[in-house]
Every structure is written in C-alpha cells, then in structure tokens.
Amino acid sequence: MKINGQTFIVSGGASGLGKxxxxxxxxxxxxVAIFDMNEESGQEIVKGLSSSAKFFVCDVLSxxxxxxxxxxxxxxxRExxxxxxxxxxxxxxxxxxxxxxxxGKALSLDDFDFVVNVNLRGTIDLVRQSLEHLAQVEPIGPDSERGVIIMVASSAAFDGQKGQVSYSASKGAVTAMTLPMARDLARYGIRVVTVAPSLFDSRMTSVMSDKVRKSLEDAMxxxxRAGQPAEFAQLVRQGIENIMLNGVTIRLDGAMRMPSKM
Structure with missing residues (x-):
C-alpha cells in the first residue's frame, strides 16, 4: 500500500514511538490522526506538520x-x-x-487491570471500532487491499523480566491475537502486523535508572544500545507498504533476550 494520500490513525502519537x-x-x-491524552504535546506536533496531521483527544480506557x-x-x-x-x-x-x-503482599489487581486495560483492551477497542470504517473504504491495488492494522507488543511478551507479569500478559495477548485477527479480516483485504520492540528510547524508558538501562543495553x-524511535517507525512503514507482511509478530530487538532480572 502506498502511504501517499492516505490517512492513518496513531494512538499514543504525541510522544515516543507513536510520534x-x-x-x-x-x-x-x-x-495522520493523532490520538493521545496529551493535548499540549499533540498540538505542538501538529504545528510542525501543518495540514498533514490533526490531533484528537483520546483515552483508550474509554x-x-x-x-x-x-x-x-x-x-x-473525508474532508x-x-x-x-x-x-x-x-x-x-x-x-x-x-x-x-x-x-509478602500480593500483586495489586487494580494495577494489573490498569496495565491490561490500556495495553490490551484499549488496543482491541480502538481496532474494532476503526475496522467498521476501514471495511467500507474502496479497495486499492491489484490485490484489492483496504487497509492495515499495526499493533505494538514487546519483547516482554516472550521473555518478560521479574516484575513484568502484568506487562507481559498484556503484550503476550496482543501477539496472540495477531494471526486470528488477520484471518478474520482477510476477506476484507485488511492486514494485521504486530511489532515487538525491546529497549527503545521512549517516554516509558526515560524514567529508568542508569543501572537498569545499562543492564538492558548489556543484554543487546x-x-x-537502545533502539531509536525512527528505527521503530521504519519497520512500521514497511508494515504498511509491504503487502506480504500479514498475521505476523516481528521482534525488533538487536537479538536481545532479556535477563531474568537486572
């Protein structure tokens, strides 16, 4: 699929990998329709991109x-x-x-629910509602393609560290839905690709201590080194443009396998 002249929704688009x-x-x-909670950052990005982007406040928990x-x-x-x-x-x-x-106090179920609701429920809710519109657009190209869904998992889906039960559960579920979702949507000409990054510079990793960051970089x-957001975006672009990418989760991790703990 050619990107030129087409519109894409990016949730979490006001910072990090989404940006x-x-x-x-x-x-x-x-x-790009930028979906995010941070209106100030989102509008700042829009200013730099002129008419190519528009910001929409979006809470994926709602x-x-x-x-x-x-x-x-x-x-x-449409406009x-x-x-x-x-x-x-x-x-x-x-x-x-x-x-x-x-x-000896057990994991907080409220914290578990928060992570799973944002990373998993928020993903499927955004995707399912968008699909009602994607399935109605005119197909393009010799293969009659309508669109593509690109989800973001994590290397923690495969080798989660100590303390990552909630995060690994949510990201593992995203990888698990990739193939059945692609099979569901094949009749509509809509592909599904998931990217599973390891350590990348982002808002989430910016709060890491130097010790934790060094431990993860040593596992690369x-x-x-940590991946750069632009390197993540390059693979996402391939996910859009390369029609043979479908029903697959791609690790983007510099051959990293995360250690059990820091």
Whole structure:
C-alpha cells in the first residue's frame, strides 16, 4: 500500500514511538490522526506538520472517547479526500510489580487491570471500532487491499523480566491475537502486523535508572544500545507498504533476550 494520500490513525502519537510513526507517515505523504491524552504535546506536533496531521483527544480506557476520536478522524479524512487506511496502536503503559512484594503482599489487581486495560483492551477497542470504517473504504491495488492494522507488543511478551507479569500478559495477548485477527479480516483485504520492540528510547524508558538501562543495553547483542524511535517507525512503514507482511509478530530487538532480572 502506498502511504501517499492516505490517512492513518496513531494512538499514543504525541510522544515516543507513536510520534516517530506520525513523522514517518507524514514524510511519506500520508496524513495522520493523532490520538493521545496529551493535548499540549499533540498540538505542538501538529504545528510542525501543518495540514498533514490533526490531533484528537483520546483515552483508550474509554470506549466513548475512542468512538468520538474515530468519528473526528473519519470526518477529517473525508474532508481532505485522503481515505482512512490504517491504525497504528502505540498507546501503552507499564506498572512493574512482583507477584509478592518484599513484605509478602500480593500483586495489586487494580494495577494489573490498569496495565491490561490500556495495553490490551484499549488496543482491541480502538481496532474494532476503526475496522467498521476501514471495511467500507474502496479497495486499492491489484490485490484489492483496504487497509492495515499495526499493533505494538514487546519483547516482554516472550521473555518478560521479574516484575513484568502484568506487562507481559498484556503484550503476550496482543501477539496472540495477531494471526486470528488477520484471518478474520482477510476477506476484507485488511492486514494485521504486530511489532515487538525491546529497549527503545521512549517516554516509558526515560524514567529508568542508569543501572537498569545499562543492564538492558548489556543484554543487546548488536547494536549495543537502545533502539531509536525512527528505527521503530521504519519497520512500521514497511508494515504498511509491504503487502506480504500479514498475521505476523516481528521482534525488533538487536537479538536481545532479556535477563531474568537486572
């Protein structure tokens, strides 16, 4: 699929990996509906991208908030004559906690629910509501493609560290839905691709201590550093443009396998 002249929704698009995807898509001639809670950052990005992007306040924990943002994005895509062709679901959170803390107190179910609701429920809610519109656009190209869903998992889905039960559960579920979702949507000409990054510079990793960051970088085989958001966005662009990428989760991790603990 050619990005030029098409519209894409990016959740979590006001910072980090999502922001890099916004910039990459706009650079390729596409338009982006930025979904995020941070209106100040979102509007700042829009200023730099002019008419190529528009910001919509969206809380992925709220079905109605998602619905409102999608309605706005669809209306905008019609106004600009750039059909909605895809969704990049990059909103995510992490709340590290072990099953039992040092005092023998069990993992907080409220914290578990928060992580799973943002990373998993928020993803599927955004995707399912967007699909009602994606399935209605005119197919393009020789294969009659309508669009693409790109979800964001994590290397923690495969080798989660100590304290990552909630995060690994949410991201593991995202990888598990990739193939059945692709099979569900094949009849509509809509593909599904999931990217599972390891250590990348982002808002989430910016709060890490130097010790934790160094431990993770040491687990990287090559290159021995955190990934850059632009490198993540390059793969997302391939997910959009390469029609043979479908029903797959791609690790983007420099051959890293996370150690059990720091």
């Amino acid at each position: 890099a995807c916004v910039e990459e898509i706009c650079k390729a001639g596409g338009k 079905t109605e908030s998602i619905a409102s943002a999608i309605r706005g994005a669809v209306d905008w895509s 600009t004559g750039s059909p909605l062709r895809g969704v990049i679901s990059a909103a995510g959170v992490a709340t590290p906690a072990t099953m039992l803390d040092r005092h 085989e090559f290159p021995k």
